[in-house]
Amino acid sequence: xxxWPMLLPEGVDRGSAAPVEAPPRSPWRRRALLLVPLGLAAxxxxxxxxxxxxxxxxDYDPKGLPSALLGKPPPDFALPPLxxxxxxxxxxxxxxxxxRPVLVNFFASWCLxxxxxxxxxxxxxxxxxxxxxxxxxxxxxxxxxFLRQHGNPFARIGLDLPGRVAIDWGVYGVPETYLIxxxxxxxxxxxxxxxxxxxxxxxxxxxxRHAA
Amino acid sequence: xxxxxxxxxxxxxxxxxxxxxxxxxxxxxxSDARMMAAAPPLAAGTLLAVITAFGCLMWSYVTNxxxxxxxxxxxxxxxxxxxxxxGTWGNHxxxxxxxxxxxxxxxxxxxxFGRELPSRLQARVLAVLALVxxxxxxFILGTSNPFARIWPPAPDGQGLNPILQDPGLAFHPxxxxxxxxxxxxxxxxxVAALIEGRVDAAWGRWVRPWALASWSFLTLGIAxxxxxxxxELGWGGYWFWDPVENxxxxxxxxxxxxxxxxxxxxxxxALKTWTVFLALLAFGMSLLGTxxxxxxxxxxxxxxxxxxxxxxxxxxxxxxxxGGGFALxxxxxxxxxxxxxxxxxxxxxxxxxxNLLLCSIAAVVxxxxxxPMFADLILQQKISVGPPFFNTALFPLAVPLVAAMxxxxxxxxKRARLWPVLQRLWWAALGGAAALLLCLxxxxxxxxxxxxxxxxxxxxxxxxxxxxxxxxxxxxxxAAWARAKGLPRAAWGAAVAHAGLGVTILGLAGMGLAQDRxxxxxxxETASLGGYTYRLDELRDAAGPNWxxxxxxxxxxxxxxxxxxxxxxxxSFPVGRMTTTEAAIHTTWLADLYTVMGDERDGGAVIRMHHxxxxxxxxxxxxxxxxxxxxxxxDRRVRVSAPAPKTVRGEAPA
Numbered sequence: 001x002x003x004w005p006m007l008l009p010e011g012v013d014r015g016s017a018a019p020v021e022a023p024p025r026s027p028w029r030r031r032a033l034l035l036v037p038l039g040l041a042a043x044x045x046x047x048x049x050x051x052x053x054x055x056x057x058x059d060y061d062p063k064g065l066p067s068a069l070l071g072k073p074p075p076d077f078a079l080p081p082l083x084x085x086x087x088x089x090x091x092x093x094x095x096x097x098x099x100r101p102v103l104v105n106f107f108a109s110w111c112l113x114x115x116x117x118x119x120x121x122x123x124x125x126x127x128x129x130x131x132x133x134x135x136x137x138x139x140x141x142x143x144x145x146f147l148r149q150h151g152n153p154f155a156r157i158g159l160d161l162p163g164r165v166a167i168d169w170g171v172y173g174v175p176e177t178y179l180i181x182x183x184x185x186x187x188x189x190x191x192x193x194x195x196x197x198x199x200x201x202x203x204x205x206x207x208x209r210h211a212a
Numbered sequence: 213x214x215x216x217x218x219x220x221x222x223x224x225x226x227x228x229x230x231x232x233x234x235x236x237x238x239x240x241x242x243s244d245a246r247m248m249a250a251a252p253p254l255a256a257g258t259l260l261a262v263i264t265a266f267g268c269l270m271w272s273y274v275t276n277x278x279x280x281x282x283x284x285x286x287x288x289x290x291x292x293x294x295x296x297x298x299g300t301w302g303n304h305x306x307x308x309x310x311x312x313x314x315x316x317x318x319x320x321x322x323x324x325f326g327r328e329l330p331s332r333l334q335a336r337v338l339a340v341l342a343l344v345x346x347x348x349x350x351f352i353l354g355t356s357n358p359f360a361r362i363w364p365p366a367p368d369g370q371g372l373n374p375i376l377q378d379p380g381l382a383f384h385p386x387x388x389x390x391x392x393x394x395x396x397x398x399x400x401x402x403v404a405a406l407i408e409g410r411v412d413a414a415w416g417r418w419v420r421p422w423a424l425a426s427w428s429f430l431t432l433g434i435a436x437x438x439x440x441x442x443x444e445l446g447w448g449g450y451w452f453w454d455p456v457e458n459x460x461x462x463x464x465x466x467x468x469x470x471x472x473x474x475x476x477x478x479x480x481x482a483l484k485t486w487t488v489f490l491a492l493l494a495f496g497m498s499l500l501g502t503x504x505x506x507x508x509x510x511x512x513x514x515x516x517x518x519x520x521x522x523x524x525x526x527x528x529x530x531x532x533x534x535g536g537g538f539a540l541x542x543x544x545x546x547x548x549x550x551x552x553x554x555x556x557x558x559x560x561x562x563x564x565x566x567n568l569l570l571c572s573i574a575a576v577v578x579x580x581x582x583x584p585m586f587a588d589l590i591l592q593q594k595i596s597v598g599p600p601f602f603n604t605a606l607f608p609l610a611v612p613l614v615a616a617m618x619x620x621x622x623x624x625x626k627r628a629r630l631w632p633v634l635q636r637l638w639w640a641a642l643g644g645a646a647a648l649l650l651c652l653x654x655x656x657x658x659x660x661x662x663x664x665x666x667x668x669x670x671x672x673x674x675x676x677x678x679x680x681x682x683x684x685x686x687x688x689x690x691a692a693w694a695r696a697k698g699l700p701r702a703a704w705g706a707a708v709a710h711a712g713l714g715v716t717i718l719g720l721a722g723m724g725l726a727q728d729r730x731x732x733x734x735x736x737e738t739a740s741l742g743g744y745t746y747r748l749d750e751l752r753d754a755a756g757p758n759w760x761x762x763x764x765x766x767x768x769x770x771x772x773x774x775x776x777x778x779x780x781x782x783x784s785f786p787v788g789r790m791t792t793t794e795a796a797i798h799t800t801w802l803a804d805l806y807t808v809m810g811d812e813r814d815g816g817a818v819i820r821m822h823h824x825x826x827x828x829x830x831x832x833x834x835x836x837x838x839x840x841x842x843x844x845x846x847d848r849r850v851r852v853s854a855p856a857p858k859t860v861r862g863e864a865p866a
């Protein structure tokens with residue numbers, strides 16, 4: 001006999017002498033098992049209904065990627081510099097009270113969307129926005145080669161090889177960009193490549209507002 | 213006038229379906245032959261009405277009727293005719309009408325070809341299909357009227373999303389809907405069987421062709437969608453575990469399990485509860501997909517424009533059909549007694565294992581898809597579940613599935629011994645091991661692609677071994693041809709479909725070795741990847757009927773010989789104010805040479821090159837799988853249960 005007879009589908013010969021006439025299982029347990037799909041469907045349905053209600057009242061927003069850190073200072077960290085990039089290391093101290101709003105950008109050489117957004121970062125850096133880079137789970141030589149090839153818009157770069165700092169920040173995936181105001185508070189976050197549209201519609205007004 | 217006619221036809225279809233549902237169920241319950249006899253003509257009437265509605269909508273698109281809001285939002289006079297036609301279903305409202313059209317076609321097919329069915333079963337199946345249609349017609353009429361007029365008429369349409377202007381995507385939804393709606397038919401059979409309280413071999417014979425057809429269309433639809441993502445989105449990837457992709461994979465997994473389980477019902481009258489459950493599950497999963505895509509509860513590139521009122525309506529339908537089906541299941545399934553008995557180690561046992569593994573895979577995909585939404589709802593946490601989760605969780609399930617699906621078909625029914633089966637597969641195992649070692653020798657320590665090649669060789673060779681064994685190719689070669697002709701098509705279909713999965717895995721393993729490179733190139737410069745040299749000849753303007761853009765002309769050379777010229781483009785569509793990148797792909801069948809044009813700067817352009825070994829075989833394998841489904845469908849024994857002369861029926865194996 002198997003230890004869980006009711007998990008076997010009907011028809012399986014359980015090795016008993018009279019397999020068909022005397023199915024060795026309790027009808028109540030079988031009944032309960034047959035109720036499981038209904039219960040799961042009902043639970044899921046209730047959850048979906050709560051989501052739809054939440055969307056109408058604004059409690060549930062599937063599109064937003066709000067960070068738990070919005071309106072708070074970034075978590076404490078100290079990252080080593082990226083060898084070969086000629087930039088100083090990045091620690092939380094530099095983000096406490098910067099002279100002007102700064103962007104913190106998580107990137108990696110293996111990430112294609114990072115390449116796509118790179119010209120945008122370069123343009124912002126030329127416009128005078130200080131950008132701090134965090135090389136996320138990247139081999140130092142690859143990250144340095146990436147910056148040599150595409151240009152280096154970053155004022156400081158920290159190397160987050162294990163990805164621990166990214167976890168503390170709640171990074172969704174690279175590339176991801178945060179705006180930190182002059183009091184050292186995270187004001188904005190964008191997961192995905194920075195596009196023309198996004199920068200002119202959201203980031204630039206925010207930069208102007210927090211510059212004052 | 214035409215749009216009003218279409219609107220009226222939809223309302224008429226709703227009334228006819230309602231009548232069909234009531235007459236069918238009530239008539240079958242009361243054994244009233246006249247009421248039951250009303251169901252097939254009503255199904256034909258519904259079909260005519262829905263065809264009329266769909267035709268009217270298509271007409272509005274072709275003539276670019278700018279008084280119809282749906283046309284204004286989704287079409288444009290400058291659009292090529294093909295995309296005006298396919299634009300009919302390229303939007304939420306129109307796609308729902310297509311959905312109902314296919315449902316009505318299935319109802320018509322059951323009405324026309326189902327005369328062989330016991331009349332009570334036929335009436336109930338038609339009634340359930342009609343009630344499904346009632347829900348969706350009410351949804352269309354109540355929340356998503358495709359024929360709503362606007363006044364004054366707009367000067368012209370607002371164009372279709374240019375990403376959707378593509379042959380692959382134009383035919384991806386109809387194929388998927390054929391698959392989803394096929395699930396509705398097996399669902400209707402399952403519900404009818406639950407009401408009746410009996411499932412027998414005849415029921416299995418009827419369900420299997422529908423399950424097969426729906427599965428084949430789903431396979432093709434998913435493959436087409438994946439292929440589209442591969443060449444259109446321009447990231448060189450083919451599957452992203454996006455929630456909407458998962459939503460189409462879930463009914464496929466349930467349908468695959470159903471297909472196999474229905475064989476056991478047909479041949480051995482066992483696994484009845486399982487089969488009924490899987491039929492309910494497959495349709496439930498296709499409805500879940502519809503809900504996820506159209507209600508706005510998740511974000512995805514595929515999601516339709518949505519509003520929560522629609523979401524609530526679809527949720528109500530989902531709960532009615534799925535909840536109703538499962539409630540009936542909980543109430544009645546215990547009554548279904550098996551008659552066939554089998555040992556755990558047998559063909560039936562292998563199919564049970566197949567069901568368990570496929571259901572586990574479906575559970576993993578379902579959890580991975582829904583968990584982030586429920587975590588957000590309950591724990592207020594934004595998390596994302598991505599490819600690492602799916603790959604890690606599915607790998608341990610895929611290995612036994614692949615191992616067992618080669619062994620299963622060689623096992624005899626009722627009771628089997630493992631050793632003789634394994635003896636017949638030794639050369640498939642040898643081929644798998646050889647593929648593994650060869651890959652490790654050539655590519656170094658890349659364990660996952662190597663395992664993929666091994667799995668592909670194992671599956672393809674095992675399918676061949678199965679066929680060789682059945683036609684006694686080696687033991688009695690003289691009679692092999694005669695035996696091959698006599699072999700049931702279902703056996704051929706199964707072998708072809710299993711080999712098709714092997715081909716797909718071959719492609720996936722090849723993609724595991726893909727390389728990519730990103731370079732800033734100026735005209736005249738070269739870059740090399742995967743043994744090919746890419747030379748940028750020029751950067752120039754390009755234009756099409758409704759777009760303007762830039763293209764890079766790249767000559768691909770191998771050993772100084774020109775292989776091909778690739779022209780990746782960036783297109784901008786003035787009507788939709790959108791820009792797309794068009795990847796240029798050349799396939800050598802051993803690899804895809806895939807290039808994408810990025811931004812231009814300093815007189816050069818960023819060119820992304822992908823070298824994707826064996827990539828086309830991913831989708832060709834899916835086509836082979838669907839072909840296997842088609843071969844199996846053409847089996848005489850399947851047709852016998854369909855419209856066939858009564859004399860043949862006696863020959864059909866019980």
